[in-house]
Amino acid sequence: MSGIVSSLLIVAGGCVLVIAAWGVVRLPDALSRQHAATKAGTFALALVCVGAIAAAAEVGWTIRLAVILAFLFATLPVASHLLARAAVRERNLESEVERAPLVGSERAQ
Numbered sequence: 001m002s003g004i005v006s007s008l009l010i011v012a013g014g015c016v017l018v019i020a021a022w023g024v025v026r027l028p029d030a031l032s033r034q035h036a037a038t039k040a041g042t043f044a045l046a047l048v049c050v051g052a053i054a055a056a057a058e059v060g061w062t063i064r065l066a067v068i069l070a071f072l073f074a075t076l077p078v079a080s081h082l083l084a085r086a087a088v089r090e091r092n093l094e095s096e097v098e099r100a101p102l103v104g105s106e107r108a109q
Contacts, residue, residue: 002054002055003055005051005054006051006052006053006054006055007051007055008051009047009048009050009051009054010047010048010051010052010055012047012051013044013045013046013047013048013051014044014048016040016043016044016047017040017041017044017045017048019040020036020037020039020040020041020044023036023037023040024036024037029087030083030087030090031084031087031088034080034083034084034087035080037083038076038077038079038080038083039080041076042072042073042076045072046069046072046073049065049066049068049069049072050069052065053065053066
């Protein structure tokens with residue numbers, strides 16, 4: 001049973017990763033491509049790691065995969081933020097970003 005679940009998770013992760021790669025190629029601007037690469041890519045790699053954890057028979061592999069997953073969740077949001085900032089600076093949109101209303105703040109109301 002765990003072999004089927006792990007296989008399904010790994011295949012699902014691979015499919016999501018292909019869709020994310022397609023989004024990087026097809027989406028029109030840098031911010032959209034960055035979103036596809038980081039959000040869907042993180043989810044896809046998490047599915048693959050969880051599937052590999054389910055398939056792992058040794059505790060050592062489970063720990064290694066859990067550490068990889070932790071590094072993914074810790075570093076990819078930071079990379080996404082830096083890519084978005086670089087895209088905004090490249091297009092000289094800093095003033096528009098500063099004027100945009102912040103969701104959930106007093107400026108938005």
